Amino acid sequence: MKVFTPVLVFQKMPSGKGKDKFSIQCLECFGKNLYIGTKEGVVEYLTVNNMSSEESLSVRDVGKRQMGRSGAISQLTAVPVLNHLLVLWDCSVTVLNMFSLELIPALKKIQNVSLFYVSESLIAASTKRKTVSIYKVCVDRWDCVRQVALPQEPVVLAVHGTCLCVATCDRYFLHDYQSQTTLYLFPHNLGKQNIIANKRRIHFKWAWMQALFEMKNGTSQHPPVQWPDGVVDAAVHFPYVLALQNQTVHIYSILDQQLKQTVSLQSAKFLISTEESVFVVADKEINRLSPVPLENQIQELVKRQRVDEDLHKNVICTSGMIKFYREAFVDAKELFIKGELDPREIISLHPAMPVMSEDFAPQTTAVSNAKDLWTLSRDDWPTFQQYLIFLDDFLREVRLTGQGQRCPQDIDSALFKLYLEQGEYGKLDQLVSSQNTCNLQMCVPDLEQHKRFFTLGLLYQSQGQHFNAIQTWVKIVEEQSEDPSHISVFQHIVNTLSNLEHKPIIWKFVDWVLQRDQEASILTVITCLSTAEEEVLTILTNYSVAMTVYLEYLVNELHSKEEKRHTMLITSYVKQILHKLQQLLWQSSFYNADAIYGEPNNTSFLHVEKAILLGKSGKHKKALQVLVHEEKDQQAAESYCWRTSAGRDRKFTEGMFLTLPQIYLESSHRIIAAVDLLNKNEASFDLVSVLRVLPDSWSLKLVLRFLCESLRGTVHDKRMRGLEMSLAKVETLRHKHVLMEATHEKRIDRGCICHSCQKRLTGPEFLRRPTGELTHISCHGGESGH
Known part of the structure; x- marks a missing residue:
């Protein structure tokens, strides 16, 4: 079957100027934003339009940042809710702005980091110290909330909730850092270097998937996938596992462990799985494997006369329903996914969960042990809570797969309702700040009723309504609403404006942010409107502090040589000094x-x-x-x-x-x-x-x-000048002597004997010279002459 379509996203062409040292070391993707880390310590930022299809693909180079003179970028991870890009370089984690690639000065580097993982927290591992540190990440700081000592050096790390999955030099184990419990999975004899080099991703990622999704008490319930020889990397894009050889990607189904497709790609070295697709990365190019729409796969099944699979899937889903009402949720989820159950079937079973599709009608077969979840929610809340946890787990599992793409608005709206009603505001903010299809007509009144105005702004922002988002946050600041958001809403407005590409919205709010805080807001003006200096200066006429900061930026940072800019800055300093002096003279009564x-x-x-x-x-x-x-x-x-x-x-x-x-x-x-x-x-x-x-x-x-x-x-x-003249004369004589020694002429003494061959010189040229005169003459004595 054809389940993925390959397309070339990026290719570095030879520069033609000597040896090209460009080499891709790592990759991060979020939405249309693509970040490349190179061997030379450079972070490149690209945007890729139409991420879901190979048609009309366009790539734009936005910018780059040199992290240092040498050393490869080891890892890149985006944190979109905070607009952060985490960079692992030179054994330290540095934070950049996702869109400008500027350093975030408030977030200092985390030193001695070998690898890290971002979930709800930042998990950083140190090979030297044999520790894993858990950091709480905020907009302007991070706090180390826990440190976990490991028995051996961590080589590879992944995280699921509070559970760490760690690979060391000889084993894999799970460690829950809240309960302090450890489950040793199985040993290996690969050796540290082999894990770090090319086999770590294969064994570790597969072990991670087995451990978290298919294991109970450390024992696998399904046979392992048989890898082809020479595999160098692997990735999971549910419900498929992709294994990379040097020139081929083998695509297997998790559901039946069968090979579904092979894709030929030259010189690839690792895979990156995202919500939308899988990237295949080589030294100088990046290809994308996009999932084929489910409708096309069904048409392919029909052509191959495999329609009986639909009946088989219906039986699987019915079995899943039986497991579901028995509260065997792990097995139920596996069957629902294997049978490709429409997620709306499960959503419609839960009370108060919205089904947005007007044409939806339940199709599942009735089962004898079915429960009324509406009644259960009133009479047995702890049990019903387990069903809500399953709903969250199942919807998040299928949300970005082909199974979930049948009804994306229903899934996102149901997750929204679930998180809001259960008070899981961290998950709620993460949902609405990322790409989503939540129904605004339903979500906006609910957020207003729960007074979650900051989250409302995030929802507007994620759906492209930037003006409504900023206007919502402005009301929070002006009215001092009782929004329990833990971040500075004003600073978030400033950061959002700094990253906006739509200039008219920036102009609408520049005056407002300047009136609130001139020093903090001037950054917005500088970063977004730096190409319109005269307009900026006109706006800042009534904001003396911001005017001074902006003029300092032009003079000190951009090194402007315009007389007007320097004169204005000096005049601004004079006004500030005189203003402070006059204030003190008026206010103080203690001076003479x-x-x-x-x-x-x-x-x-x-x-x-x-x-x-x-x-x-x-x-x-x-x-x-x-x-x-x-x-x-x-x-x-x-x-x-x-x-x-x-x-x-x-x-x-x-x-x-x-x-x-x-x-x-x-x-x-x-x-x-x-x-x-x-x-x-x-x-x-x-x-x-x-x-x-x-x-x-x-x-x-x-x-x-x-x-x-x-x-x-x-x-x-006078004496020094005389000494200098004497030294100059000596230097001149020395140069003359060196010049004389460099010539081929030989000096003759009064006895007319050649100093080179010790023979008497005769000849008309010499005899004509006055007796006793010291001179230079070419000697032609001897056999060869000189």
Whole structure:
């Protein structure tokens, strides 16, 4: 039979620039969102339209994030209800935003993690410490609520409720961390490396499925599937098990353990099962196996003349009903699934459970031990509670299979009603925040009646009604409704707006979030509307705090070089400082106003800032005059000279420092300041220029220290320049000597003997030269000459 249809989703083409190191290590899928973890430590985010069919398939590259310089991404897991993407890299769990791939700073890394599993909690295992840690995950934090010590190092981990299924180097066992009970399933002799490499998924996933769905007291009630040789991975997509060889996927039925289909795919290395399909992953490509609709499978049965299977299924479902009323719920569920029972048959048996399909009519055969569940709900609530637990288990089991796709709205609406009435709000929020087909006409009044307004917003959001969702949450904040939600509704609104692609909705709520909290809300403006700077600045005109944060983002993060942005940011700082100062002056009654305003040394404010502005305009003398005469701070004036001269030539430095004593000498009471400046910074002054500006009335003793240090420095500089010139001459001679040695000419002494061959040189060229002259001549003596 053809139960799955393959289609290519993603393929990495060769770059053509040397060796392509791209290699897919792990994969995560939620809805249309696809996340790829690579060998080079990169998380790539893709969106795939039309996830349920191979027709009109389109893949869009949304973004990527480099986690580090090296090291593979070991595991990716999405937590859609919180918009989180958990990344296992470098032995630590890091949390990213699912849509922007930005780090969530409030959630710090969990270190020393070898593998993890996400159910209602985050379960993290450490191989080194032989422990499993259970974390409660919230929007802005996680808390370690329990740690479980293991007898051996965990190699593979899965979780079902409070039960851990662990594979170690030599065995498999189940451990319930609430009851502290352990059930050892069976040993193996694969060795640690084989489990970690390619066999761990095959043996472990099959053992996990057997243990949780087909085992009682550790004993299997069904024969195992006979694997083909060379299997490298396996996955469960109910009611099928898929076994992967290097080039083939074998698809078996869980119900009868028979091979149903084989699919040929090149160089695949692992499988990922999702609610909608199964992904087959190779190093550089991803294929998807989509389930064939049930109607097509039935048509295929008719063509193959296997219609008698319908009668067989009816018998199986009737047997399931007998087991159901005997409260043998495990066997009943197995038979209902094997017989492909319409889920509405079970839903309609429970009181107050809605059946949304108007054309539905029960078709099950009546059985002798049938009970009236309506009466049971009134007279024997504990027993009826077991039937409700079965309903939840059965509907969740078939919800995303072909069996459940006959009536998705009926299943989702029944689960909604069940969770709401039973007060299972965690499951309720998980249902309505993921993709669902709940009937809004029924669900909205029920949520309003139970005052579950935050959940109502999640329901609107999951069905694409983003405006209604945010408007519902806004009412919670404004009216301070008694919604028992444990998260910050306002922060959830901000996060939702940050991830919205529909800009008109963002514009409608920007003013509202800014009025509530400018610092928290500006992130929405930055992330969503960063391409419209002028519009953002216009909106932020009345929000000074948000304006400052946004300008800091443009200047410091985006490194904007526009004069207008920098000027606005500086002006914003000035306004903030003056506003704070004015507030303190108005509100405080404990300061001395005369000491601040009337004293000679404290006549005004912001003189240093004025000096900086004058310096930026090149008016250094005016800047120094402000610091000396208005600020009356000699140290600030000296610091101004040093800071302004930094990185400039000596001539500029000497001119800058010469200006300051000239300003001091303009008034007689600052002579000591001028002398101190000269004595402390003699290296920064030109001696001749200083002597020209000093008054004739000054005694030699007054500036003796300055003169001595300056002369000493001048002599030192002269000697150093002489030494540098001598060293330069020596270096030049050394280079000439090296050049001479590199030539092939030989030097001749006065005896006309060649230093190379020790023969006397003769020849017209040499004889014509003056006697005793040292010269260079080519020697042609000897047999070969040189």
